[in-house]
Amino acid sequence: xxxxxxxxxxxxxxxxxxxxxxxxxxxxxxxxxxxxxxxxxxxxxxxxxxxxxxxxxxxxxxxxxxxxxxxxxxxxxxxxxxxxxxxxxxxxxxxxxxxxxxxxxxxxxxxxxxxxxxxxxxxxxxxxxxxxxxxxxxxxxxxxxxxxxxxxxxxxxxxxxxxxxxxxxxxxxxxxxxxxxxxxxxxxxxxxxxxxxxxxxxxxxxxxxxxxxxxxxxxxxxxxxxxxxxxxxxxxxxxxxxxxxxxxxxxxxxxxxxxxxxxxxxxxxxxxxxxxxxxxxxxxxxxxxxxxxxxxxxxx
Amino acid sequence: xxxxxxxxxxxxxxxxxxxxxxxxxxxxxxxxxxxxxxxxxxxxxxxxxxxxxxxxxxxxxxxxxxxxxxxxxxxxxxxxxxxxxxxxxxxxxxxxxxxxxxxxxxxxxxxxxxxxxxxxxxxxxxxxxxxxxxxxxxxxxxxxxxxxxxxxxxxxxxxxxxxxxxxxxxxxxxxxxxxxxxxxxxxxxxxxxxxxxxxxxxxxxxxxxxxxxxxxxxxxxxxxxxxxxxxxxxxxxxxxxxxxxxxxxxxxxxxxxxxxxxxxxxxxxxxxxxxxxxxxxxxxxxxxxxxxxxxxxxxxxxxxxxxxxxxxxxxxxxxxxx
Numbered sequence: 252x253x254x255x256x257x258x259x260x261x262x263x264x265x266x267x268x269x270x271x272x273x274x275x276x277x278x279x280x281x282x283x284x285x286x287x288x289x290x291x292x293x294x295x296x297x298x299x300x301x302x303x304x305x306x307x308x309x310x311x312x313x314x315x316x317x318x319x320x321x322x323x324x325x326x327x328x329x330x331x332x333x334x335x336x337x338x339x340x341x342x343x344x345x346x347x348x349x350x351x352x353x354x355x356x357x358x359x360x361x362x363x364x365x366x367x368x369x370x371x372x373x374x375x376x377x378x379x380x381x382x383x384x385x386x387x388x389x390x391x392x393x394x395x396x397x398x399x400x401x402x403x404x405x406x407x408x409x410x411x412x413x414x415x416x417x418x419x420x421x422x423x424x425x426x427x428x429x430x431x432x433x434x435x436x437x438x439x440x441x442x443x444x445x446x447x448x449x450x451x452x453x454x455x456x457x458x459x460x461x462x463x464x465x466x467x468x469x470x471x472x473x474x475x476x477x478x479x480x481x482x483x484x485x486x487x488x489x490x491x492x493x494x495x496x497x498x499x500x501x502x503x504x505x506x507x508x509x510x511x512x513x514x515x516x517x518x519x520x521x522x523x524x525x526x527x528x529x530x531x532x533x534x535x536x537x538x539x540x541x542x543x544x545x546x547x548x549x550x551x
Numbered sequence: 552x553x554x555x556x557x558x559x560x561x562x563x564x565x566x567x568x569x570x571x572x573x574x575x576x577x578x579x580x581x582x583x584x585x586x587x588x589x590x591x592x593x594x595x596x597x598x599x600x601x602x603x604x605x606x607x608x609x610x611x612x613x614x615x616x617x618x619x620x621x622x623x624x625x626x627x628x629x630x631x632x633x634x635x636x637x638x639x640x641x642x643x644x645x646x647x648x649x650x651x652x653x654x655x656x657x658x659x660x661x662x663x664x665x666x667x668x669x670x671x672x673x674x675x676x677x678x679x680x681x682x683x684x685x686x687x688x689x690x691x692x693x694x695x696x697x698x699x700x701x702x703x704x705x706x707x708x709x710x711x712x713x714x715x716x717x718x719x720x721x722x723x724x725x726x727x728x729x730x731x732x733x734x735x736x737x738x739x740x741x742x743x744x745x746x747x748x749x750x751x752x753x754x755x756x757x758x759x760x761x762x763x764x765x766x767x768x769x770x771x772x773x774x775x776x777x778x779x780x781x782x783x784x785x786x787x788x789x790x791x792x793x794x795x796x797x798x799x800x801x802x803x804x805x806x807x808x809x810x811x812x813x814x815x816x817x818x819x820x821x822x823x824x825x826x827x828x829x830x831x832x833x834x835x836x837x838x839x840x841x842x843x844x845x846x847x848x849x850x851x852x853x854x855x856x857x858x859x860x861x862x863x864x865x866x867x868x869x870x871x872x873x
Binding site: 480484526533 | 566569577687688690691692693694695696699700702703707714806807810811813814817818828829832833835837840844847848851852855
């Protein structure tokens with residue numbers, strides 16, 4: 252299997268290379284935003300209301316200072332987008348990490364111990380999964396805002412968003428890891444370490460975990476795209492990042508208010524960046540999933 | 552079969568109890584109901600009286616029982632913002648959402664099935680590859696971006712279609728429909744396309760993968776060996792079996808679509824339940840949020856339970872597990 256896997260890895264299709272490259276470029280640009288962005292959108296002194304709603308440079312009355320135009324407060328849109336992508340990716344990545352850690356942990360416990368522990372964890376997951384991500388996330392974000400007024404501030408909103416997204420996503424990891432753990436638990440090496448008398452925690456983390464991690468990475472890649480989209484949707488609906496510290500979704504929300512007056516760039520450029528980022532991650536994720544899918548093995 | 556029925560119904564009741572507990576928790580512990588209902592400079596005595604009137608001084612379990620008996624009777628309380636019964640508000644908004652979801656589902660099936668079949672049967676044709684590529688872009692495009700692009704193109708630039716509201720509606724009993732007037736139908740076009748596109752990719756990919764699976768099964772190989780025509784094999788023998796899971800998923804998705812309509816309704820200012828809910832979230836209107844949660848929860852539980860039971864009815868192998 253290892254040999255066939257490495258052979259398949261060598262035949263990565265061009266589209267996957269391009270998609271991966273696109274995603275990496277966007278992530279890198281977002282990570283380096285403070286270095287490459289022409290302005291700092293969080294620095295109140297760097298922008299001026301007089302520059303508000305200027306069209307992109309290539310349109311007839313564009314301003315040479317602003318490549319993609321400015322938003323309603325006179326912020327350089329390109330800079331706002333780079334910083335916004337950074338916020339989107341950090342929240343999406345954070346949600347994936349939290350969901351993966353919680354899901355893998357609970358999946359290991361459910362699969363290793365079985366019995367009522369397993370039943371309780373998995374039934375709870377079933378209930379969570381019977382509701383759509385966006386509804387749960389909206390409820391969590393909405394309730395959090397009511398309980399702590401500070402939840403909508405720039406410092407706390409990212410953590411609320413990460414929690415709101417992860418509350419739904421962990422179940423997928425838990426299901427996968429639980430099934431894999433049940434298979435591994437029946438293997439001889441696990442029985443052997445049990446006989447030696449190692450504590451359960453050590454068996455789960457040191458011996459079973461490394462053997463069930465493959466599928467987790469695939470789910471994480473696909474979920475990263477989904478998490479970035481959910482964050483964007485929440486911010487678009489107004490329960491996400493505040494306009495002072497916008498994510499891509501917040502920028503699109505701001506832009507949406509100006510669409511009718513013919514100011515299309517505030518909404519469209521951030522939307523384009525969001526779609527390209529998610530598309531790149533999705534293509535790579537799809538390819539990874541097919542790579543690990545035994546049903547498709549041998550089809551080339 | 553009876554055991555399975557009871558087990559499934561018991562599970563459904565348990566989930567609904569959990570959902571109502573969350574909903575009750577929101578009512579009781581999110582924000583202070585007394586502060587929300589009393590006037591600004593109410594005295595402590597007045598507040599205590601209101602607290603007693605609302606039964607907030609009784610044990611939580613008793614309060615929860617009271618809450619349950621009220622919602623069973625259809626009393627979801629009064630909206631903080633509109634000062635009207637929540638049940639009425641939801642009943643008013645329900646037709647708009649259901650019409651949108653229904654039209655979007657039909658649209659996505661009408662387009663998704665043929666496209667999926669095309670991709671499964673002729674995977675190497677340019678058209679099929681194009682459809683596959685576009686579907687990946689479709690999955691990666693959030694609903695609100697599709698909506699904004701459609702508004703920009705057809706409403707702002709071309710001025711062909713309305714971009715918000717439902718147009719004129721006709722009242723038939725308690726149901727207000729936009730399907731019978733020209734402006735109602737025109738207003739429906741952009742939102743239903745937006746919502747359908749979200750669903751379309753899913754249906755298309757599902758039809759494609761199911762059909763590919765079915766086409767590699769033994770009975771199709773035997774049908775080929777018998778010399779039946781490709782047309783007969785593909786459309787009569789294979790497609791029928793491939794469509795079974797598609798119909799199930801479409802049914803299961805109706806609940807998600809209603810929830811997902813929140814986004815579409817926000818973009819197009821469509822006066823449905825989703826818009827009601829998102830306004831409730833931004834105004835901290837707890838009774839409306841709690842009632843929406845209960846309504847959608849009930850919808851999901853009913854759909855999931857019905858599908859499970861129907862499956863057991865259709866497929867005897869599933870009756871053994873339970």
